[in-house]
Amino acid sequence: MPLFDVYPLYNVTPVSGKDIHVYDDKGTEYLDLYGGHAVISIGHAHPNYVKAITKQVETLGFYSNAIQNPLQKQLADKIETLSGCNDYELFLCNSGAEANENALKLASFKTGKKRVVAFKNGFHGRTSAAVAATDNGTIIAPINAQQAVTILPLNDIEGVKTELEKGDVCAVIVEFIQGVGGLDQGTKAFFEAVDNLCKANNTLFIADEIQCGYGRSGKFFAFQYYNVTPDIISLAKGMGNGFPIGGILIHPSIESKYGMLGTTFGGNHLACAAGLAVLNTIEEENLIANTNEISEYLISKAKTIPQIKNIKGRGLMIGLEFDFEVGELRKQLIYNHHIFTGGATNKKLLRILPPLTVKKEHIDQFFDALKKTLEEV
Numbered sequence: 001m002p003l004f005d006v007y008p009l010y011n012v013t014p015v016s017g018k019d020i021h022v023y024d025d026k027g028t029e030y031l032d033l034y035g036g037h038a039v040i041s042i043g044h045a046h047p048n049y050v051k052a053i054t055k056q057v058e059t060l061g062f063y064s065n066a067i068q069n070p071l072q073k074q075l076a077d078k079i080e081t082l083s084g085c086n087d088y089e090l091f092l093c094n095s096g097a098e099a100n101e102n103a104l105k106l107a108s109f110k111t112g113k114k115r116v117v118a119f120k121n122g123f124h125g126r127t128s129a130a131v132a133a134t135d136n137g138t139i140i141a142p143i144n145a146q147q148a149v150t151i152l153p154l155n156d157i158e159g160v161k162t163e164l165e166k167g168d169v170c171a172v173i174v175e176f177i178q179g180v181g182g183l184d185q186g187t188k189a190f191f192e193a194v195d196n197l198c199k200a201n202n203t204l205f206i207a208d209e210i211q212c213g214y215g216r217s218g219k220f221f222a223f224q225y226y227n228v229t230p231d232i233i234s235l236a237k238g239m240g241n242g243f244p245i246g247g248i249l250i251h252p253s254i255e256s257k258y259g260m261l262g263t264t265f266g267g268n269h270l271a272c273a274a275g276l277a278v279l280n281t282i283e284e285e286n287l288i289a290n291t292n293e294i295s296e297y298l299i300s301k302a303k304t305i306p307q308i309k310n311i312k313g314r315g316l317m318i319g320l321e322f323d324f325e326v327g328e329l330r331k332q333l334i335y336n337h338h339i340f341t342g343g344a345t346n347k348k349l350l351r352i353l354p355p356l357t358v359k360k361e362h363i364d365q366f367f368d369a370l371k372k373t374l375e376e377v
């Protein structure tokens with residue numbers, strides 16, 4: 001049976017991984033500066049992670065959400081400790097889109113309203129309301145388009161004010177560092193004004209931290225660079241280091257009710273074991289400090305490359321903008337130098353999203369390869 005052909009594929013077949021590297025079926029080593037799309041947080045096949053998942057699957061891999069599962073509470077407590085988000089409650093699901101879908105649904109339940117404000121170049125997933133809030137008409141089917149969404153330019157404080165004052169907006173959803181769109185960030189004044197406008201207009205502020213969260217920005221959450229209090233924070237990607245897990249942190253001003261949200265797989269034992277191993281490793285190996293140190297190093301090296309016209313993002317979520325489209329450059333980095341990097345909607349941007357365990361020597365290897373490739377293209 002053929003696979004439904006929705007992904008353009010590179011001709012590489014990784015079969016194993018170790019920390020910052022993956023290995024293909026011929027034994028070739030690749031430097032992974034893409035982290036499987038910002039998913040690999042603590043490195044491929046981290047021994048603590050492998051041990052925790054193995055032990056859990058040998059014991060109890062899954063039971064439904066109809067029973068006590070203390071691992072969920074342990075995970076919630078650990079997120080609280082590491083993030084410093086003390087007042088929130090946790091709901092677990094399986095992916096980023098599902099996290100945002102639940103966030104938007106909760107906002108609508110809580111406010112009784114149904115329009116969403118989102119931003120240009122934002123990406124929030126491919127399901128119902130999440131895709132409608134995504135600024136990409138080509139992935140919005142007619143069935144999704146029925147959702148009421150208004151897309152505004154980032155930093156358009158007046159636009160947000162005008163829309164929220166109409167009284168029908170349940171949520172403003174934003175990535176504090178845009179991922180797929182190309183690493184743009186709103187200003188401090190913008191984020192803080194949106195936070196205040198939401199509070200003044202009975203609209204919930206949703207921080208989509210699916211890509212920029214979990215330490216990747218250099219703080220546990222990217223919104224923590226600002227003086228804001230999101231009502232809901234959505235998580236996925238780095239949360240499971242490849243194990244499918246997502247979640248939302250919910251401010252206690254939103255009251256829970258039986259049946260309000262639900263899932264078969266979300267929060268299962270195996271997912272929680274993976275999630276706990278990720279957080280324990282981030283803590284034990286000081287990976288957020290490493291993120292900041294390597295980020296600084298990466299940015300300082302990027303500044304020495306004349307062809308790099310702009311450096312975007314924070315932490316280990318960095319965009320290197322050239323004055324040409326980078327598709328061919330990415331291909332050459334993969335095929336000639338065995339280095340994975342990412343692209344973005346902005347075709348001139350190379351996205352660097354390595355595991356948070358990356359070291360200076362890997363950054364050196366990347367820049368050596370980049371310089372050679374730039375001489376050739």
Ligand SMILES: Cc1ncc(COP(=O)(O)O)c(C=O)c1O
Pocket residue numbers: 095096097098100123124125126175179180208209210211212236237
């Ligand atoms: C910011 C952001 N939100 C949501 C999603 C959707 O996550 P998933 O692909 O797990 O559904 C993504 C995925 O790239 C993302 O980057």
